[in-house]
Each structure stands twice: as C-alpha cells, then as structure tokens.
Amino acid sequence: MNLSLSEEQEILKQSARDFLEEKCPKSFVKQMEQDEKGYSPELWQEMADLGWMGLVFPEQYGGSEMSFLDLSVLLEEMGRACLPAPFVSTVVLGGLPIMDAGSEEQKGKYLPEIASGKAIFSMALIEPELGYEPTAVKARAKAEGDSFVINGTKLFVPYASVADYLLVAARTSDAADGVTVFIVDAKSAGVKVSPLSTMAHEKLSEVVFENVKVSKGSVLGGLNQGWPVVQKAWEKNDAAGCCEMVGNFQWVMEDTISYVLDRKQFGKPIGSFQILQHYCADMSTYLEGTKLAAHQAAWAVSEGVSTAKPVAVAKAWVNQVTATFFNLAHQMHGAMGVTVEHDLHYYTTRAKTVERGYGEGNYYREVVAKGMGLG
Amino acid sequence: MDFSFTEAQEKLRKEVRDFLEDEIKQGLWKPSCDAWIQDYDPAFTKRVAAKGWIGLSWPREYGGQGLGHVERMIVTEEMLRYGAPAACHWFSDRQIGGSVLQYGTEEQKEYFLPKIIKGELYCGLGMSETESGSDLASLKTKAVADGDDYIINGQKTWTSGGSFINYVYLLARTDQEVAKHKGISEFIMPLDLKGISRIPMVDVTGTEAWNDVFFDNVRTPSKYRIGGLNKGFYHVMEQLAFERSGMERLMGNYPLFDGLIKFVIETKYNGKTLAHDDVIRQKLAQLQVEFEVGRLFMYRVAMAMEAGKTPTVEACMSKAYATAFEQRVANFAVEVLGPYGLLWMDSKCAKIGGMAAHSYLGSKGYSLQAGASEILKNIIAQRGLGLPA
Numbered sequence: 174m175n176l177s178l179s180e181e182q183e184i185l186k187q188s189a190r191d192f193l194e195e196k197c198p199k200s201f202v203k204q205m206e207q208d209e210k211g212y213s214p215e216l217w218q219e220m221a222d223l224g225w226m227g228l229v230f231p232e233q234y235g236g237s238e239m240s241f242l243d244l245s246v247l248l249e250e251m252g253r254a255c256l257p258a259p260f261v262s263t264v265v266l267g268g269l270p271i272m273d274a275g276s277e278e279q280k281g282k283y284l285p286e287i288a289s290g291k292a293i294f295s296m297a298l299i300e301p302e303l304g305y306e307p308t309a310v311k312a313r314a315k316a317e318g319d320s321f322v323i324n325g326t327k328l329f330v331p332y333a334s335v336a337d338y339l340l341v342a343a344r345t346s347d348a349a350d351g352v353t354v355f356i357v358d359a360k361s362a363g364v365k366v367s368p369l370s371t372m373a374h375e376k377l378s379e380v381v382f383e384n385v386k387v388s389k390g391s392v393l394g395g396l397n398q399g400w401p402v403v404q405k406a407w408e409k410n411d412a413a414g415c416c417e418m419v420g421n422f423q424w425v426m427e428d429t430i431s432y433v434l435d436r437k438q439f440g441k442p443i444g445s446f447q448i449l450q451h452y453c454a455d456m457s458t459y460l461e462g463t464k465l466a467a468h469q470a471a472w473a474v475s476e477g478v479s480t481a482k483p484v485a486v487a488k489a490w491v492n493q494v495t496a497t498f499f500n501l502a503h504q505m506h507g508a509m510g511v512t513v514e515h516d517l518h519y520y521t522t523r524a525k526t527v528e529r530g531y532g533e534g535n536y537y538r539e540v541v542a543k544g545m546g547l548g
Numbered sequence: 549m550d551f552s553f554t555e556a557q558e559k560l561r562k563e564v565r566d567f568l569e570d571e572i573k574q575g576l577w578k579p580s581c582d583a584w585i586q587d588y589d590p591a592f593t594k595r596v597a598a599k600g601w602i603g604l605s606w607p608r609e610y611g612g613q614g615l616g617h618v619e620r621m622i623v624t625e626e627m628l629r630y631g632a633p634a635a636c637h638w639f640s641d642r643q644i645g646g647s648v649l650q651y652g653t654e655e656q657k658e659y660f661l662p663k664i665i666k667g668e669l670y671c672g673l674g675m676s677e678t679e680s681g682s683d684l685a686s687l688k689t690k691a692v693a694d695g696d697d698y699i700i701n702g703q704k705t706w707t708s709g710g711s712f713i714n715y716v717y718l719l720a721r722t723d724q725e726v727a728k729h730k731g732i733s734e735f736i737m738p739l740d741l742k743g744i745s746r747i748p749m750v751d752v753t754g755t756e757a758w759n760d761v762f763f764d765n766v767r768t769p770s771k772y773r774i775g776g777l778n779k780g781f782y783h784v785m786e787q788l789a790f791e792r793s794g795m796e797r798l799m800g801n802y803p804l805f806d807g808l809i810k811f812v813i814e815t816k817y818n819g820k821t822l823a824h825d826d827v828i829r830q831k832l833a834q835l836q837v838e839f840e841v842g843r844l845f846m847y848r849v850a851m852a853m854e855a856g857k858t859p860t861v862e863a864c865m866s867k868a869y870a871t872a873f874e875q876r877v878a879n880f881a882v883e884v885l886g887p888y889g890l891l892w893m894d895s896k897c898a899k900i901g902g903m904a905a906h907s908y909l910g911s912k913g914y915s916l917q918a919g920a921s922e923i924l925k926n927i928i929a930q931r932g933l934g935l936p937a
Binding site for chain 1: 549550551552553618809812813821823824829830832833834836837838840841844845847848851862865868869922924925926928929930932933934935936
C-alpha cells in the first residue's frame, strides 16, 4: 500500500497547475461560458503539444504510454481550474474505448488524431427516457448492404457541437443487450446537433440522427458487442469525474479557509468561531474521503484490477457528499458566495454536472448492494 | 500509489481469519460488538500471543516481529470483523507498548514489552477525571516525589479494562506551579500497589467495563514513570493518534453490521427478502460505501505512522468520521428490525443476537471516548486547517 504520488506524478501535477493557472484564469472560464464553441482551439493545441491528449495511448499511436493514474493527476488539476475543454469527452469517452476495443485500423486512424489535438470526440449514449440498462438504448442502426443506417435521438452529449467524431450506441438487435457502438463522423448528413442551455453553461447537446449512413468498418468492438464497451467507458468517465472533483473540492476548501480567515464580524475573523471551524472540519473530511476514494478508483482502472466496486464507492460517495460540501461552503461565504462576482459558483455548478455523470448515486449503490450479496 | 496489500500481508490476513474462524467453530467464544474493549478472555489473549500477533510491530529484540503499522491494522481489522474477545491486550498492544518504545528507558522496555507480547500485561487507561474530560490538562491527580518514589493521590474515571487489568496507565500532576499542560507526567504502574482501589461504573448497556479508580497515598517507585518529567501531556497528545485511529473506531459494532446484512438476506416480508426492499438495499449500500471510505481513512493513518509521522489531524478526522458511521449502523439496524430492535440479548425473540439494542445504546459512547467529536473537529480546524484557536 502506498498513498503518495510518485515523483513524476508530482512534477506532472505541478506543471499542469502552473500551466492552467496561467492559461485558464476565471476570466477565461467566464469567457468560454459565453463562447459558442465553449473551448479555445489555441489552448487545445497547446495541451496537445504538452502531450496531455495522448498521455495514456501507446507510443505507436503518438501517445506516451502513461497510466490512468497519471491521467488522474491531470484531471484533478483540470477540476481545480474549471478548465472548459472537451478533454474527458475526447480522451476518456472517445480515445480509451477505441484503444480498448478498436481494430488495428481504427486505432491507427483515430488515436494519433486525438493525441495531436486534431480530433475532438464525444459519446452519444443517453436518450430522452434515461436509463442504465442496454434496453434504454432505443436508437436503431439498420444494416443496409455494406452500411448501417442510424435513427434516433441522443441527449446530454458533451461538446457535440465541436466534435469531429461521435461514438454512438445504437440498437442492432432486439435481444436485450443487442447494442453496437459506431464511430460516426459528426459532419455526416442527417446528424443534427442542438445545444442545450445548462446550469454550468457547459456544452451539452441534443443530437438527432436521421437516416445517418455509416460504413460497416465504423463498428467499434463488434456487432451487438457494444454494451460492454459503453459500460467500460461510462465507468472510466465517472472515475475521471471523481478525480476532477478532488481538484474542485480542494480549491473550494482553500478558498473557504482563506475567506473565513479574512472576513471579520464582531471584531474577529469568522473563522475563529467554533461552529464555522466545525463546518470547515466537515468539509475537510468530505474532501479527504473524496481524495482517497477517487485515487483508489483511478488506481483500480490503472491496474486493470476489478474496477466495479472502487468506482462505485467513489462515485456514490461523491454524489452523497457534494450537496452538503457546497451548502457548507456557500453558508460560510455568506451572500457574497451567491453572486457572479465571486468564483465559487463555477465550482458549485461544475460539481453538480460531474455529480450527474453517467451513473447516479442510486445506480452505484445498486452496484455496491450486489457486491454485498444482497441479490 | 498502490491500494493493494503485499502477498505477505494477504497471507497474514488469511492466517488471522483462519485462526478466528477455527476458534468460533470450536465454540470458544461468540462474535460480539465492542469485544475489543469489553470482552476479557485471558486464555484468548494467550492464544493470540502464541501466534505472535501482540506487539507484532515492535522490534525483534523485545520479542516483537518488527512488522509495520499496516500489518498491525490487518490483524486488528480481522479481530474486529469477527468480534473477538481481545480486550485484555488491546490497550497494551495499541498504545502502551508504543509509549514505552518511544519514551521508556532500556530497562523499562525490557520490563514491559515482553510482558505485553506474552499476553500477561493488561493495562487500562487512567486519563479522565470527574472534572477533567475534554479539558484533560486540568487533571488534579497528584504525584509528589518522595525519595525514589512518588506518592500518588487522586481519582480517575472511565478507566477501561473492567476487573481484569493488572496495570494502569496514569496521567498525574507532578508540578503544581506551572501552566496546566506543563506539569503532567506519565506512569505505567501495577494495580496491586497499596492504596489503589476501584469501583466499576455501570453504563447504559449494563456493562461494567469501566472503572472509577482511586489512588490513596499510593507509594509508586519512580521506575514506573515513563518519559520526561512534566512532559506527559505532550507525550499523550502524540499517543492519542494511536488511540483514535484504530480500526476499532470504525468496526466496533461490525458484527452487528455483518449480522444485519445476513438478516436482510434471509428474512422475507410480503413474499420477498428484505434485501430486495429498495429502501433497505440502498441504505445498506450507502453504509457500505461509508464503511469503505472509513477503512481508507484508517489505512491512511497507518501509512502515515509507517512513514514515521504523528498523524494527529488525520487520526482526529478518522475517529470523528468513523464513530458517526457506527452510530448510523446501530440506528439503522434498530429501524430495520422494528420492535425486535428493542430486544435485549437475553430475550428469547431477539434478532441478530440482540446486538442492535445493545449497540444503539453502546455506540453513544463512541463519539466521546478518546476525544469527543467536537474536540476532534477543533483539532482538525485549528491544527489541520490553520484556523485561529
């Protein structure tokens, strides 16, 4: 057992923090909230040049073959900076499934494009009726000669409006798990993207597929073999989200401490009052618990050991504590914390977004319940 | 970063499990909540000692195994999982030996450590007094030097160890003239010295695990004083990290949690098992998630100790968090059992061995022992987060 970062990870963490503090101040976050694309292509290219997009891919595809745990260090810093960029959607929802389930040809084509910063990916999975089971996938892909034709509606697709490719989960058989994942060019005829207005102003979209024709070669992971691909991606996405939350909570904790030390009422810093001290102690407990659980999940993904339980524990924990953590933070910031002038709201809204993830608390508690032998 | 255990650690865990399962199979004892602090069984302690599992993190020259804090945590975790009657040696293994190792003279190490390792020294804690609880440094028990001895007068309360302890760890004032923190020393002394008497305190569960201990002109040879004169309060603050961060703060009522899980799997209501009731399974899974995070908190403290740090703040966080978890387990068990949750252990209709009612009451003390949660949160805020005292 070893709960510390390696020396290389410490260096990566520091360089990521320095880079993001310079390139991603809150004025930039604010600007991107209003921006149509929601990210800066120039900054994206700089991130690619730093090797961030290819971090976990094999060298032959332009990556640097580092681990998911190394990636989690970057994710924490991105969470701390509230970085507006399609990083998780491209690397975790696009790149990793291709790396895990893709054919040689698919890996050779797409992974170098991701690593170099050329291609943005996203995953089109969730549908209007929601649901955690393969049966919730109602969009259909019908075989027609050498092609498939996709019809259906997907919701909450991150950064769909700027994506070059979408991994689309569609039904290819009436069997319950008869789902196939397709790599679809987002500019294909019949793909209609409509951005949704959201709490954190991040770029989630509705994507309607109307007779979208794709080749057989675009199947990822085999015909009717898509559900395990989706599940794996979803698990990694939520593990990544928990890591982002570590950075998010860390910033909020530091900011809250500095606020209660600075703000004076009744002639003393409000941080000298015992009730606020206990609130801070509680927040710190939630933060440290999140760190441990998220690191354990990232480690499990990294090592390829059984990931279901560690990811479930981390995400269920995050979903359990987030609301209380932010209630305490806002309470201590007083009215200032609910204005747009203060930066706290960037964290409140992004945390709520990550909390949704693919699996809600009840979904992950159900995973834990099964592991406990509750049937 | 690595969240796995070594092969040797996994092997140790399995050995402890096999040993305990075999003991249960032989009918030597039954798993119970709080067994680490309330179930005294000198014969069990001797059998554990024979396995080398008491003082296993201490140096070989004193009879230990030179293993680490993680190994000790593995052993204690399994003892708690099975609710084993380890109260005779628990305190000595947890903090008395560590104190002697850190602050004792060579002679004291050679005297105390082998006795603990052999499972013969059962030590209770004499810290709290009737007027000195959270404000421990205000304690009044006095030790006045008299030649080579100290004469000790005063009263301690909540001394653990029932009628089994043969030694007591004592904090006493050795200098009246200085600030309250600066005049306290530590003693580890046999209980058969003339002038020591004790009266059991009966807690709301009916247990007599704690005592009032009276010291009436007790002539105590100075060889029983541990560590620097008047340094006792500073020593104990470090030692409390050991006392607060053990797995017993998370798993004190684990046999109830485990029993509750089995109960909902086996019990049917309206044609389906309670485990298939959505509310019950969600709530139990939530408790399991909280347990898993608590377990990480505990191993984090062990890792810090392994690195030679005194994880004061981390230990406070672990204990405040974990004891609140234990209280939620007890309360939820009573809720699931309905009126059965009220039944005491000796009741013929009791479910899960009557552990729920007992633990509901017994767990009230969890957030008080070894530092009330409010004091722990003060420490987290002030020493951990830098807020003003």
